[in-house]
Structure formats: structure tokens, C-alpha cells
Amino acid sequence: MRTHDRYRRRLQALLGPADVRLDGDRDWDMQVHHPGFYPRVLAQGSLGLGEAYMDGWWDARSLDGLLFRLLDAHVDEQVHSLADAFDAIRAWLTNQQDRRHSFEIGERHYDLGNDLYRAMLGRRMVYSCGYWRRAEDLDAAQEAKLDLICRKLGLKPGMRVLDIGCGWGEALRFAAERYGVSGVGITVSKEQAALARELCAGLPVEIRLQDYRELDERFDHVFSVGMFEHVGVKNYRAYFEVVKRSLRGDGLFLLHSIGSNVSRHRTDPWIGRYIFPNSMLPSAAQIARAVEGLFVIEDWHGFGTDYDLTLQAWRANVEAAWDELPARYDERFRRxxxxxxxxxxxxxRARRIQLWQVVLSPRGVPGGYLAPR
Structure with missing residues (x-):
């Protein structure tokens, strides 16, 4: 038996519990184009699977359908590599989200190009989960999410708010236009900051290129949408201490973040290398430990299944736009x-990760907090 046949049999055995077949005829089956695929995936796990796809070594008519089946059956937990071990050791020994590394995520991901994000994100450049409870399309879901944040914070004209990790400034823009507030937004992306200043021109909104640890002023309310995933467990406590010193005594903080079902200290190797360097999804336990003694948890709202809908809309947008985008987004980038x-x-979809909005108060809301939905 040839070596690659032996590897193929081993891989097919691993895929069995997920009901995925190599070279099968169903949408979620894997079509293999290169014999080196089998040993590569068995040796490198998640990293090898993703890189092999980028290299065109395999395909599936329904890529998300295939990956859902693998995750739902926990096939990813059966294959580990030296890269996994190295990443775990590095995460344990170092603080990969300290001040020296804080701008790396901006440079490597958010500075890819505003043209790409304009094409993908819809009418509002909001790079986080929409709220689909009553929405029928992406733009409506994103506006509903922004309005939900404003209502949860109880924003009123004249208030001054802070957005930690403001992206392209859309949340502040929405809050200023619809609720009459002023505000400050900080980001570690030069491209985001430049466009955010354009989008917020004429509004009482200041956009800064700044690390959150440099904040030292007070606001009526604070929110952070899709940024906490870059803070890192070694910095969670310091992050919430910065938030607390940024809040007036009766202010609220809203944290909007993807979350993990289990406590981890690193991200998936492929995601860390190609998409979000130095990222880390917090668990509920890690958040609760980090806020203990600093805040009262007023509300914890989960709507992670809405992210599947948001991502599907983003995919449809970007797939329709590829031919109009610059050549630097080549075939390997597209894959x-x-x-x-x-x-x-x-x-x-497999409920392996979640989306949470958590509302915190420094001393507890007198009489209790009534959470909008």
C-alpha cells in the first residue's frame, strides 16, 4: 500500500464521526486535489487544513457546511501538532498583547484596506455581529445592534461617551446622530482612524490612534464592540481597571465580545497566523474573574447565532465584489x-463560540437595571 493511501485511510477514519467523505458527492464532502494533503493535515491539524485550502489542495462545495460538521463532531480535537504545542508554550510564557504588540493587529488585519471592508460590511462599516431579532437584512441588523447598545446605556443628549476599539467610528456616529451625544473613539488601526474621521466629520466625535492603556479621563458611559478579543487574558484585569477609571460613578460599561465556552490562553493556530494575530477569545469565567471587585454585572445577553447570519451576509457581499477589488487581493488571499x-x-453554528453583550456598573444601578432587548 502506498504511503499516501495509508494516510488517506487514517484521515477518513477521523472524518467518519462527522459524516464527511473524502471525494464524496455531497455538498459538505471534501474534494482532494493533492496527495500531500493527507499527511499535511494529520501532522499539522488546524493549521495544515487551513493552509492546504489556501494552496488549493482541497475544496468543498459547502465550505461552511463541511467545517460545521468537523467542529460539531469535535474532529478538530483529535489532531494536534508541534505548532499547537509551541503556541501554547509561547502564550503561557509571554504577554502577546502587551503595549509593544498592541498595534500589530491593526497593521496586519484592520489595515488590509478600507476597500475590502467597504465591499464586505454593507452600508454601515460595522465589523461585528448584527442583531437580527427583527431585522431582515444586514444593514437593518447592524442598525438594530447599534441602537440596542445606545438603549442599554441609556444615552441622552449632552452625554459624553467613550468607544474603546471604535473601528470606522460607526457606533459613535450613530450615537451622535440619533442620541445627541459627543464622544471619543480609539483604535490601533491607521486605516480605520483615517476613514472614521471622514465618516464622523461635522459631528462632536474625536477619533484617536491610541492604546486603551493610555486613557486617563472620565466619560458618562463607555462601550467596546469587538475589541476585547484582542486584549488577552493576562491583561483582562488591567483592561477593566482602565474602564473603571474612565467612568463617572453612575456610568455604565457595555462590553460586546465573542466568547469561548471554555477558558483558553491562545487562539487557533491558523487564525493566529493569518487573520487575528495575538487574539484570544475570553470565557465567561475569565470575564467574571477579571471584573470581580470592580463592577456589578447588570446584564449578560447572548445572541451568538446572529453571527452566523451576519457572516453569511458578509460572504455574499465580498464574493460579489471580488472582481472589482484591486489585484493585491489575489486568489490565495481570496481562499x-x-x-x-x-x-x-x-x-x-456549532455553538462552539458565542457572542455576548455584558453591561457593567461600578456600584450597582440603584433599584436595579432593566435590560432592553
Missing amino acids: MWRYYLAGSMASF
Whole structure:
């Protein structure tokens, strides 16, 4: 028996519990184009699977359908590599999200190009989960999410708010236009900051290129949408201490973050290398430990299944736009981006990761907090 046949049999055995067949005829079956695929995946696990897809070594008609089945059957937990071990050791020994590394995520992901994100994100450049409770399309879901944040914070005209990790400034823009507030937004992305200043021109909104640890002023309320995933467990306590010193005594903080079902100290090797360097999804336990003694948890709202819908809409947008985008987004980049979006859909669909909005108060809301939905 040839070596690659032996590897193929081993891989097929691993895929069995997920009901995935090599070279099968169903949408979620894997079509293999290169014999080196089998030993590569068996040796490198998640990293090898993603890189092999980027290299065109395999395909599936329904990429998110395939990845969902693998995650739902926990096939990913059966294969580990030296890269996994190295990443675990590095995460344990070092603080990969300290001040020296804080701008790396901006440079490597959010600075890829505003043209890509304009094409993908819809009318509002909001790179986080929409709220689909009553929405029928992406733009409505994103506006509903922004309005939900404003209502949960009880924003009123004249208030001054802070957005930690403001992206392209859309949340502040929405809050200023609809609720009459002023505010400050900080980001570690030069491209985001430049466009955010354009989008917020004429509004009482200041956009800064700044690390959150440099904040030292007070606001009526604070929110952070899709940024906490880059803070890192070694910095969670310091992050919430910064938030507390940024709040007036009766202010609220809203944290909007993807979350993990279990406590981890690193991210998936492929995601860390190609999409979100130095990222880390918090668990509920890690958040609770970090806020203990600093805040009262007023509300914890989960709507992670809405992220699957959001990602599907992003994929449809970017697939329709590829031919109009610059040549630097070449075929390998496109396959990388497709794999990223499909893997994210699969993770939320399998309920392996969640989306939370957590409302915190420094001393507890007198009489209790009534959470809008």
C-alpha cells in the first residue's frame, strides 16, 4: 500500500464521526486535489487544513457546511501538532498583547484596506455581529445592534461617551446622530482612524490612534464592540481597571465580545497566523474573574447565532465584489478569506463560540437595571 493511501485511510477514519467523505458527492464532502494533503493535515491539524485550502489542495462545495460538521463532531480535537504545542508554550510564557504588540493587529488585519471592508460590511462599516431579532437584512441588523447598545446605556443628549476599539467610528456616529451625544473613539488601526474621521466629520466625535492603556479621563458611559478579543487574558484585569477609571460613578460599561465556552490562553493556530494575530477569545469565567471587585454585572445577553447570519451576509457581499477589488487581493488571499468567514460561521453554528453583550456598573444601578432587548 502506498504511503499516501495509508494516510488517506487514517484521515477518513477521523472524518467518519462527522459524516464527511473524502471525494464524496455531497455538498459538505471534501474534494482532494493533492496527495500531500493527507499527511499535511494529520501532522499539522488546524493549521495544515487551513493552509492546504489556501494552496488549493482541497475544496468543498459547502465550505461552511463541511467545517460545521468537523467542529460539531469535535474532529478538530483529535489532531494536534508541534505548532499547537509551541503556541501554547509561547502564550503561557509571554504577554502577546502587551503595549509593544498592541498595534500589530491593526497593521496586519484592520489595515488590509478600507476597500475590502467597504465591499464586505454593507452600508454601515460595522465589523461585528448584527442583531437580527427583527431585522431582515444586514444593514437593518447592524442598525438594530447599534441602537440596542445606545438603549442599554441609556444615552441622552449632552452625554459624553467613550468607544474603546471604535473601528470606522460607526457606533459613535450613530450615537451622535440619533442620541445627541459627543464622544471619543480609539483604535490601533491607521486605516480605520483615517476613514472614521471622514465618516464622523461635522459631528462632536474625536477619533484617536491610541492604546486603551493610555486613557486617563472620565466619560458618562463607555462601550467596546469587538475589541476585547484582542486584549488577552493576562491583561483582562488591567483592561477593566482602565474602564473603571474612565467612568463617572453612575456610568455604565457595555462590553460586546465573542466568547469561548471554555477558558483558553491562545487562539487557533491558523487564525493566529493569518487573520487575528495575538487574539484570544475570553470565557465567561475569565470575564467574571477579571471584573470581580470592580463592577456589578447588570446584564449578560447572548445572541451568538446572529453571527452566523451576519457572516453569511458578509460572504455574499465580498464574493460579489471580488472582481472589482484591486489585484493585491489575489486568489490565495481570496481562499484565505473564504476559509476565515466559513470557519467563523461553522464555529457559531456549532455553538462552539458565542457572542455576548455584558453591561457593567461600578456600584450597582440603584433599584436595579432593566435590560432592553
